[in-house]
Amino acid sequence: MSKEQLKQAQQFIEAIPHAKALGMEITEISDGIAQLEMDYDARFVGDSETGVISGGAVSALMDTCCGAAVMSHPDVAGATATIDLRIDYMRGATPGERVIARAEVYHLTRTVAFVRAKSYDNDRANPVATATGAFTAEKKA
């Protein structure tokens, strides 16, 4: 993965208004794998009692990360859309810490990309959430 590729990918992410609003940063992109990160922000909190980030904000990060993984796949042509996404929440992300999502396309058919993702904060041994989803894809002829 070259610096140039990463810069292009970051420009792509920033062209998505919702990803830009959440301050998403792409830190890895290659052949069906993507890593996206998001800083803690008081506006993203889902429970003011605890200060834990909303599950919805983590979903947005994982959804974008899965989409980026699909588009980075060498056999996929053009854009993608989410068909279905299931998120399992293992624990609340620690308030103040950056959330990192990593997604991989584990299977590609002519029309569908099957994707898995995991999210972490500083504690890399305990994921915050995992996701599995199906995304629309057009396989290159």
Next chain:
Amino acid sequence: MSRPRPEPVQVVKQRRDAALTALAHSIPYCEFLGIQFERRGDELTGIMTFQESNIGNPMLPALHGGATAAFLEIASLIGLSWSTLWEDMESGVLSLDELEQGHLPRLPKTIDFTVDYLRSGLPRDAYARARVNRSGRRYASVHVEAWQDRRDKLFAQATGHFLMPAPMGS
């Protein structure tokens, strides 16, 4: 046979609206996404007012799947919390003072959430209503539907499982 005289309408409304406001304010992410709730009796409708920052595909344009997922999840959480809060509020376990000060039961925690994207979300307001299919002592299952222009033409739906908070005062 006699029944107690019903409370004046404004007293009932004030208490219920205070509870709903306090509930929505306990989730700061609602404001970031432009989510509000409307109430008709105990029925709630979530409204996600359109804003440019919720766009995920600027070419179409369409709402971001993540904004839609968050809207559905918040509508489920508020709907579930509301259904349990309702009993405590109507029976007087929670007083108006407490509600206005934001003394609410803890929010349920999402265990898992599965979103079904039926069509792309248009760049306009979206609505959602949640239905609690089962609410036990510890776990709950909630289904939620979202639409835009036409109520019977859903653009997304979801099912989620939630861990219920311990009852108040325990």
